[in-house]
Amino acid sequence: MSVPLDQIPAPHDAATLTLVDQLVQWGRRRIEERVFRPGMRMPSIRKLALDKGVSRFTVVEAYERLVAQGYLDSRRGSGFYVRERLIAPVAGERRAAGGGAANAANVMDAGPAPSTIDVVWLLRNMLHTSTRPEKGPGLGYLPNRWLNGELIAGALRSLGRQSGGQLLGFGTPQGFLPLRQQLQTRLEELEIGASPEQIVLVSGITQAIDLLARLYVQPGDTVVVGDPAWFQMFGRFVSQGARLVGMPYTPEGPDLDALETLVQTWRPRMLVVNSVLQNPTGTSLTAAQAFRILRLAEEYDFIVVEDDIYGDLCPPGYPATRLASLDQLRRVIYLGSYSKTLAANLRVGFVAAALPVTRAVTDQKMLVGMTTPELNERVLYKVLTEGHYRRHVERLRARLDGVRDKAARMLEKTGLRLFSAPGAGMFLWADTGVDSDALAAAGHEAGFLFTPGSLFSPNQSPSTWMRFNVANCGDPALPAFLNRYLESVVRRAS
Structure with a gap:
């Protein structure tokens, strides 16, 4: 798939750029964003000239400039290839530490071929797509137009009318006490007993996982994660020296x-x-499954970390069982967050656990970053206590219900096979029948952001699976792109 040259991002003096300059900029961006990875062959001169509507001379000149700038290698008779550039990675962008799982494979003594797309690529490109969610069927959050910014704005205005002095302190290590008391009430509704002292506020699920990894995982320890599962945690455990082992999923759950x-x-x-509403399969635990997991945890003495970040998207009465409601925080460490239902940048989550665990988490939190921003915690407290949050969540569930079946039918009509048919939540897990890394790279060229299945594997194994966010599948160009791409794969194979 091609992107017209006039859509290639350019500096402010773009009007003065030649076609060669624009094509060079296009190539550099694709390489820096890891659409084209080291060792990959660039599109042929003929193909790129046709795709971009330029002359072959223009493509040759652009490729030669990219060679001179250290982005490409020229191989006589073979073409142009992306060069392995010897640049030190930025802190947090190493594959092991930044969320990619390539090094997980090394820990597991397995070495899959390098993926064409990794976690850093996805996270970077999420920012490019954030203002165009309809072009982001692979995004992990709801579009802003679905959320209620007035809830946040109203809470901020309310705080602004209070004395400013109370906002100037460090905050408390465990987090804003009234919010923890409010969360105690919320957990009681889920039949989970936790005092405010058993709750620690954190900057989202990501920080919670980081703190727990630092506390409880030593080099050589094994951590079992879903295969597939939320990919951003993989690198955190691997950087701690853990061995990641994947637990497979069926349409009925783990x-x-x-x-x-x-x-x-x-x-x-x-x-x-x-x-509840597992990312990416959309499956939820039954009571029987939850009891069996707890029995195994007791018998083989391992900690269970229950991530319930999608719990508020689960309607009352939905067939789902929380482990913490059965275990009552004896062995289970329960995590929650409001980033999916309120605002991705609010960054307020919590850990609920037995007292020795929350004390250790609090101490580790202070060592890593002192306290979490109390202003954010006060904003969330206002939102939760002023009576509008429940209705907001009900509206989100209704909107998801209104698009989920439509998105599922669209994917099936294009030839994709759904893993399961969840009755709630925001994700569908679909088998594309082709290499989903290559599909995601082609989608990026067409202006879409996809999340290929390899990202959800603890060893980034090649995959034909792909996650779709049903709230972001309404662009009429999406099924057209999928049809064209899949048909082109069939033609090439025949």
Whole structure:
């Protein structure tokens, strides 16, 4: 798929750029964003000239400039290839530390071929797509137009009318007490008993995972994660020296026979699981599954970390069971957040656990970053206590219900096969039948952001699966792109 040269981002003096300059800029951006990875062959001169509507001379000149700038290698008779550039990675962008899972494969003594797209690529490009969510079927959050900015603005105005002096302090290590008391009430509604002292406020699920990894995972420990599962945690555990082991999923939820074999073999330190509306499969635990996981945790002595970030998108009465409601925080560490339902940048989450755990998490939190921003916590407290949040969440559920079946039918009509048919939540997990890394790269060229299945694997195994956010699948150009791409793959194979 091609992008017209007039859509290639350019500096402010873009009007003075020649076609060669624009094409060079296009190539550099694609390489820097890792659409084209080291060792990959660039599009042929003929193909790129046709795609971009320029002469072959223009393409040759652009490629030669990219060679001179250190982006490409020229191989006589073969073409142009992306060069491995010897530039030190920016802190936080190394694959192991930045969320990519390539090094997880090394820990597991398995070495899959390098993926054409990694976690850093996705996270960087999420920013490019944030203002155009309809072009981001792979995004992990709801579009801004679905959310209620007035809830946040109203809470900020209310805080602004109070004495400013109370906002100047450091905050408290465990977090704003009234919010923790409010969360106690919320957990009681979920049949989870937790005092305010058993709750620690954190900067989202990501920080919670980071703190727990620092506290409980030592080099050589095994951590069981879903395969597929939320990819951003993989690198955090690997950087701690952990061995990641993937628990497979079925359309009914985690494969617990496989889990039992895994824990017998590896004797893990920790299991991390979405109990409700799992990312990316959309499955939820039944009571029988939850009891079996807790039995295995007791028998083989491992910690269970329950990530319930999508819980508020689950309607009352939906067939889903939370592990913490059965275990009552004896062995389960329960995580929650409001980034999916209120605002991605609010960054307020919480850890609920037994007292020794929350004390240790609080101490570790102070060592890593002192306290979390109390202003954010006060904003969330206002939102939760002024009576509008429940209705807001009900509207979100209704909107998701209104687009989920439509998105599922669209994907199936284009030839994709759905893993399951969840009755709630924002994600569909679909088998494209082709290399989803290549599909995601082609989608990026066409202006779409996809999340290929390899990102959700703890060892980034090649995959034909892909996650779709049903709230962002309404662009009429999306099914047209999928149809064209899949048909082109079939033609090339025939």
